[in-house]
Amino acid sequence: MYDRDVSLIETRPAVAPDLNAREFADLASALRSAPTPDRTAEQVVGFAVHQLEADYAGITLLRRGGRLETIAATDPLVEKLDVLQSELGEGISRDASWHGEALLAVDLGSDSRWPRWGSTAADLGIACLLAVEFTNGDNGRAGSINLYWRRPRCFGADDVAFANIFARHAAVALEHSLELAGLNVALDGRKLIGQAQGILMERHDLDEARAFEVLRRYSQDHNLKLRQVAEHLVATRRLPTERIGVA
Numbered sequence: 695m696y697d698r699d700v701s702l703i704e705t706r707p708a709v710a711p712d713l714n715a716r717e718f719a720d721l722a723s724a725l726r727s728a729p730t731p732d733r734t735a736e737q738v739v740g741f742a743v744h745q746l747e748a749d750y751a752g753i754t755l756l757r758r759g760g761r762l763e764t765i766a767a768t769d770p771l772v773e774k775l776d777v778l779q780s781e782l783g784e785g786i787s788r789d790a791s792w793h794g795e796a797l798l799a800v801d802l803g804s805d806s807r808w809p810r811w812g813s814t815a816a817d818l819g820i821a822c823l824l825a826v827e828f829t830n831g832d833n834g835r836a837g838s839i840n841l842y843w844r845r846p847r848c849f850g851a852d853d854v855a856f857a858n859i860f861a862r863h864a865a866v867a868l869e870h871s872l873e874l875a876g877l878n879v880a881l882d883g884r885k886l887i888g889q890a891q892g893i894l895m896e897r898h899d900l901d902e903a904r905a906f907e908v909l910r911r912y913s914q915d916h917n918l919k920l921r922q923v924a925e926h927l928v929a930t931r932r933l934p935t936e937r938i939g940v941a
Contacts, residue, residue: 731765731868732765732766734867734868735753735765735766735868736766738753738766738839738864738867738868739751739752739753739766739767739768739839740768741860742839742841742857742860742864743768743841745856745860746824746841746853746856746857748824748841748842748843749842749843749844750767750768750769750771750772750820750841750842751767751768751772751839751840751841751842752764752766752767752768752772752773752775752776752839752840753765753766753767753837753838753839753840753864753868754776754787754837754838754840755828755836755837756787756835756836756837760788761780762776762779762780762787764776771818771819771820771842772840772842774818775811775815775818775820775840775842778811778814778815779811782808782810782811782814784808784809784810784811785808785811785812786799786808786823786825786838786840787837787838787840788808788811789807789808791807792827792835793835796824796825796826796854796857796858797823797824797825797826797827797838798822798823798824798849798854799812799822799823800822800846800847800848800849801821801822801846802815802816802820802821802822802823803815803816803817803821815842819844820842820843820844821843821844821845821846821847822842822843822845822846822847823840823841823842823843824840824841824849824853824854824857825838825839825840825841826838826839826857826858826860826861827861828861828864828865828868829865836865838861839857839860839861839864841857886921886924886925886928887906887909887920887921887924889924889928890905890909890923890924890925890927890928891905891906891909892905893927893928893931894908894909894927908933909923909924909927912933912934916934918934922934
């Protein structure tokens with residue numbers, strides 16, 4: 695059974711790296727320079743596994759309706775553990791009592807908080823875990839970095855401190871990467887709309903404003919996003935006459 699006594703996290707020498715503020719800043723910069731959100735997430739779990747000597751790690755996000763999404767995993771087993779949480783309705787990402795602090799399980803197979811998920815995870819070879827949450831703008835949990843070990847261990851206080859600080863840097867890097875990805879999509883959409891306007895202007899001798907109005911009208915009449923109408927016109931040189939699939 696899990697014991698909340700702090701002695702559990704102080705019974706072995708810490709193995710976490712002793713990173714100073716400058717080194718954490720360099721780490722954050724490296725994470726922010728990743729070209730895509732997927733690559734950022736992969737770097738986060740890879741670094742976490744390396745620095746904390748974990749066997750596996752993953753990032754799990756909480757989506758609408760309580761759906762779990764594994765956006766990075768060092769091994770397919772991590773994704774399987776998330777699937778099991780959804781199927782069993784319990785587990786670290788389903789724990790409503792978890793707020794703020796790092797979540798530890800030193801003997802997952804006998805942990806009373808998630809008896810079915812913990813037992814199943816232990817049968818799959820997972821002995822213990824450490825998880826740190828991401829929070830959203832309302833200070834609610836948006837997801838977590840989850841680290842797993844095959845052999846039992848106790849966690850040093852520095853392990854937990856490092857994980858908490860690292861998670862904050864990782865969350866900022868992921869948010870930055872996702873914002874950039876959204877911006878790129880928006881820029882691509884504006885470029886497509888501009889190309890579609892050019893086609894209409896040349897073909898029908900319209901000015902820019904009237905060409906945009908034609909695109910807007912087709913968007914409303916056919917219940918399509920403006921970007922979809924523009925994409926269809928650029929690809930086929932024809933305005934849509936029926937509903938087309940979502941791009």
